[in-house]
Amino acid sequence: MSLHADRVSWRRGGALVVDGVTLAPQPGQTVGLLGPNGSGKSSLLRLLQGVSRPDAGAVLLDDEPIQAQGRRSVARRVAAVTQHAETDTDITVHDVVRLGRTPHRSLFGGGSAADETAIRAALDRVGLTDKADRPWRTLSGGERQRAHIARALAQEPRELLLDEPTNHLDIRHQLDLLHLVSTLEVTSIVAIHDLNLAAMFCDAVLVLDRGRAVAAGAPAQVLTPQLIRDVYEVDAEVTHDPACGRVSVSYVLPAR
C-alpha cells in the first residue's frame, strides 16, 4: 500500500474537521468517502494530497511522511481532481491535459515524446481524443470532469483523489464517470454523496461523521439502515440484490 493515512487529525479554524481517521486502501481499489456535508471528506482528501499538514497522525506515501517529500515528487504519484476547478481562459482540452505533465517536466525543457504519449493515452482513456482542440468554455459539465480526470491521469499517478466528481452531472454522466473511475488502473479515493452510486462502484467505503471514521468496509456490509439513520439522520430501507451482491438504498420520508 503506497498512500495511507494513519490516525490523522486536523484542526481548521478552531474546529476539529478530521479526527483520528485511518485509511489504507488496497492497490487498484476504488474507495468511497461517504458522509454528510461538513463531515470532513474534502479535508481528508487535502491531507491525503499532502497540501495540508495534519495536527496529529501522519499521511504516509511509500512509507515516508508525505510532508517530508518534495511537492513535485508527490505529484508524480498522487493526482487530484478537486471541486470547483474552473477557468475563464480559452485553454484547449489538450493544454488542460498537458498541465498534468507539470510535475514531470524540468524548468526549461519543452514537451518530450513521453509527455505527448501520456497526454494522448489520457485523452483516449476518457474518450476526449476527438475534442482535444476544443476550448474549455465549449465543453459540457461531463466533458470538463473527464478532462480533469485526463489531466490527473497524465500525471501518471498510482493514486487518484476525487472530490465529488459527479456534482452537477446528469445520471448517465454520473454512471459513465464513476464507471470510468472504477475501471482505472490506479487506486482511487472518491468523495461521494450518492449512497447507491457508492454501492455500485466502490470496492470499499469509509463513512465519516463530524470528522470521525464511523464505519469502513465493503458497501454491502457498511450501508445498513442503522448507519444511515445514525450518520445522515434519514430513515432508509436497504435491499440486497443477491444476483449481483449489491445493496440499494431507498429513503423513507419522516411521517409528519
Add this chain to the structure above:
Amino acid sequence: MRADLAARRPARDAAPAPEHRPGRGRRIALTAGLLVAGVLVFLASVGTAMTLGPADVSLVNVRDVVTNHLGLSQIPVRVSEDAIVWQERLPRALVAASCGAGLGLCGAILQSLLRNPLADPFILGVSSGASTGAVLVGVLGLGGAAVGLSGGAFVGALLAFGFVLLLARYSGAGTGSIVLAGVAGTQLFSALTSLVIFAFADSDETRGVMFWLLGSLEGMRWDDVRLTAAVAALGTGIALCFLRALDAFAFGEDVAASLGIHVTRTRVILLVLTALLTAALVSVAGAIGFVGLVLPHAARLMFGQRHSRIIPATAVLGAIFMVWVDAASRVAFAPTPLPVGVGTALVGVPVFVLLLVRRGRRA
C-alpha cells in the same frame, strides 16, 4: 451493470484517430521564427520612429548616427541631427520600449496569478503609492533635491505595496483578498496624493505632477535607458523560469498545488517581482496606463494560452507598441507633447477592439 455500460459504448475503446500535431522541433522553429520576426519589427519600428518629429531626419541619417555611436562607422553627420537622434529620440524610444515590455509582462503575470482578467501592474497600489511619493518630494520638498521625483516615487511605490501585502495577509491571503487589499491601497494613496496637491501645490506644480502621473517620457537620458532596459530584461528572465507554474494556475491554487507547484512561494516571488519591476519603471516614466492591462490580452488572442508564448509575446508586443505610442505622442500635438498615458489608450483601444472582433467572429 458495469458490463452493460462498457458494452453500450464500444467506441470509447476503439483506436483513436491519428493526430497531426506539430512535432516538437517544428514548434520550437515556429516560436524562434516568431521571436526573430518580433525583434525585426521592433528594430524597424525604432528606426522609423526616429525619423518622425518636427525636425526632418531620414532613415539613412538615423542609421549613420547609430552606427557612429556604436563605433561601427565614422560617417559625417550634422551635429543637430546627431543630437536629435542620439540624445533625444532614441533614449525616449528605448525607455518607452522597456516600459512597454516590463509593464506588459507584469500585467500578464498578475492576470494569471490572480486569475483576474482586469489585473494590471497597478492593481496592488504600486502606481498610486509612487504618485504619493512623488508629490511628497515634488510638492512638499520632502527629502530635498537629493531624492528627486523618481526616488520619492520608488519609495512610495514599495511602501504602498508593503501596505497592500500586510492588508492582504490579515484578510485571509486568498487571491480575492489580495485584489481587494490592492483596491483599498490604491484608493488610500490616491486620496493622499490628491490631498497633498489640493492643500499645498500651486497650479504649475499641479500641472507638472499631473503630467508625470499620466506617464511622461520627456527628457529621458541614457541613464534612464540603462535602468529601465536592465529591469525589463531581468524581469523577463525571471518570469521565464515560472512559465510552468503560471500555466498551472489556470484552474486555481488547489489544482496548481496538486500539480506539484509551491503555491505560496510562487505567489510571493511573483508578486514581489512585479512590484519591484513596476515601481522601477513607474519611478522613471510615470504611471503609463493601459499597456499592462491590454497587451497581455492581445498576446493571448494572437498566440494562445500557453505562458511559454504569452510571456515573450507580451514583452515584444509591449515594446513595439510603446515605441509607436511614444512617436505618436511626440508628433500628434507638436510642439506640445501629449502625455504618453493618453496616447497608449488612444492608439491601443482601436487595435484591441479589432482583435476582440476577430475573436468574436472565430468563436
